[in-house]
Amino acid sequence: MPASAQRTAPGSPTRADGRASFQKARRRASMQALLLALPLLVFLLATFIAPIMLLLARSVENREMPDSMPALTRALDAWDGRGVPDEHTFALLAAGLREAQQSGQLGTVARRLNFAQPEFRSLLMRTARQLPAAAPPAWKPALVGLDERWNAPETWRLLKRAAASPTPDYLLAAVDAQATPQGAVAFVPDNASVYRQAFVRTISISATVTLLCLVLGYPVAWLLANLPAKSSNRLMLLVIVPFWTSLLVRTTAWYVLLQPGGVINSLLMGLGLATHPLPLIFNRAGVLIGMTHVLLPYMILAIYSVMKSVSPVYVRAAQSLGAHPFTAFVRIYIPQTLPGVGAGCFLVFVLALGYYITPALLGGAGDEMISQLIALQTNTQLNWGLAGALSAYLVIFTAIVYFLFNRIVGIDRLRFG
Structure with a gap:
C-alpha cells in the first residue's frame, strides 16, 4: 500500500493527533506539578509576601x-x-x-x-x-x-x-523631608538628617562587609576547590557548621570575645602586641567583624560552586605556552570564576543591607543601620507608616542593586555546580 494511503487510512493516528496528545499530556503534567506546589505557594503568600505588601502599603496609608x-x-x-x-x-x-x-x-x-x-x-x-x-x-x-x-x-x-x-508624608519623612504648608518639599540640613545618613551608613557597612568577605572567602574557596575530595569535604564542614548555630549565639560569642577584658584583647596584651585593650566592640570595628564572620560562608559557597566547574586544563595550557603561574591565574582562572564572585557579592551585600542583631549588639551610637530604625519605629514609636516607608526604600534599593548586578555579571544566568 502506498505511503499516502497509509497516512489516510481510517483509524490510523495522524501527526496532528499525536501533537495534540503530547500537548494534552504536558498540560496535565504541568497542572499536577502546580497542584503539588500550591500548598507551598499559599504558605509563602500568607506568611511572607502578604505581610511585606501590607507593610509597604502602610507607607502611603493615612487612616x-x-x-x-x-x-x-x-x-x-x-x-x-x-x-x-x-x-x-x-x-x-x-x-x-x-x-x-x-x-x-x-x-x-x-x-x-x-x-x-x-x-x-x-x-x-x-x-x-x-x-x-x-x-x-x-x-x-x-x-x-x-x-x-x-x-x-x-x-x-x-x-x-x-x-x-x-x-506622601511618610515617604518624605523617610528621607528627612517634609511638605510645607505651601505644598513645597523641604529637606533638613545634612548635619541634622537621620534617615539619609542611616541609608548611607547601611550601604557603606554592607559594601565594606562584602569586600572583606570577598578578600577572605576567595582563597578559602580556591583551596576547597583544588584540594583532594577527602580533604576538601572535611574542611567544608568548617564552612557549613556555622549554619547550624543560631545567629544570636554567634553574635553573642563575639560580644564576649571582643570586650576590653575579653579573649582577644587578653591574648594581644599577653603576646606584647598591645599595651592596653583595643576598642573592638560598640563601634564600627565590632560590626564589621561580626557581620563578616556571619556572612563569610555565603561568599565561600557561592564562589566554590563555580570554581568546581572550572577545568584546570586552561591554566596548565597557559603555563605550557610560557605564561607565569601568577599571570595564568589572573588572566585565565579568575575571569572564569567571576560569575561566582558576582553571585557571592550580591548575596552578601543584600543580606547585609537588612542586618539587625549584629549591629544592635556590637555597634555603637553611630553605627545604626536602617533595619534598626525600622525596628525602632515599629516597636517603640509605633509609627508603622514611617517603618513602611523606610522598608519601601530598602526594597527599591535592593531591586536596583539586583538590576545592576544582573546587567554586569548576569546573575539570573549563573550555573552552579
Whole structure:
C-alpha cells in the first residue's frame, strides 16, 4: 500500500493527533506539578509576601483621622485651604475631638498629627480636655479662646494634610523631608538628617562587609576547590557548621570575645602586641567583624560552586605556552570564576543591607543601620507608616542593586555546580 494511503487510512493516528496528545499530556503534567506546589505557594503568600505588601502599603496609608473623625475629614477635604474654615468645620472639629476622646482614639490621632508638627499632640489633648460640656453659641470663638493656634491658617492646613489618604508624608519623612504648608518639599540640613545618613551608613557597612568577605572567602574557596575530595569535604564542614548555630549565639560569642577584658584583647596584651585593650566592640570595628564572620560562608559557597566547574586544563595550557603561574591565574582562572564572585557579592551585600542583631549588639551610637530604625519605629514609636516607608526604600534599593548586578555579571544566568 502506498505511503499516502497509509497516512489516510481510517483509524490510523495522524501527526496532528499525536501533537495534540503530547500537548494534552504536558498540560496535565504541568497542572499536577502546580497542584503539588500550591500548598507551598499559599504558605509563602500568607506568611511572607502578604505581610511585606501590607507593610509597604502602610507607607502611603493615612487612616487615623479618616477612621476617627470621618465628618471632619470630609469637611477638610472640601475646604480650599485659604484662611481658616467656617463655623461648621469648627463645630465638626469639636464633635470629632469629643467622639475620639470617648472612643479612645484621640491618642492615635494626636500621635499622627504630632508627626506633622511636634506640638500638635498637646494642642489636641488640651483642647479635648477643655471643651465645654454644653455647646456654645459659636464654636469658632470658643476654640480660638482655648488656644490661639486654632485661628492660624497653618494649623488647619496641617490638619487637612493629615486627613488626606493616601499621603506622601511618610515617604518624605523617610528621607528627612517634609511638605510645607505651601505644598513645597523641604529637606533638613545634612548635619541634622537621620534617615539619609542611616541609608548611607547601611550601604557603606554592607559594601565594606562584602569586600572583606570577598578578600577572605576567595582563597578559602580556591583551596576547597583544588584540594583532594577527602580533604576538601572535611574542611567544608568548617564552612557549613556555622549554619547550624543560631545567629544570636554567634553574635553573642563575639560580644564576649571582643570586650576590653575579653579573649582577644587578653591574648594581644599577653603576646606584647598591645599595651592596653583595643576598642573592638560598640563601634564600627565590632560590626564589621561580626557581620563578616556571619556572612563569610555565603561568599565561600557561592564562589566554590563555580570554581568546581572550572577545568584546570586552561591554566596548565597557559603555563605550557610560557605564561607565569601568577599571570595564568589572573588572566585565565579568575575571569572564569567571576560569575561566582558576582553571585557571592550580591548575596552578601543584600543580606547585609537588612542586618539587625549584629549591629544592635556590637555597634555603637553611630553605627545604626536602617533595619534598626525600622525596628525602632515599629516597636517603640509605633509609627508603622514611617517603618513602611523606610522598608519601601530598602526594597527599591535592593531591586536596583539586583538590576545592576544582573546587567554586569548576569546573575539570573549563573550555573552552579
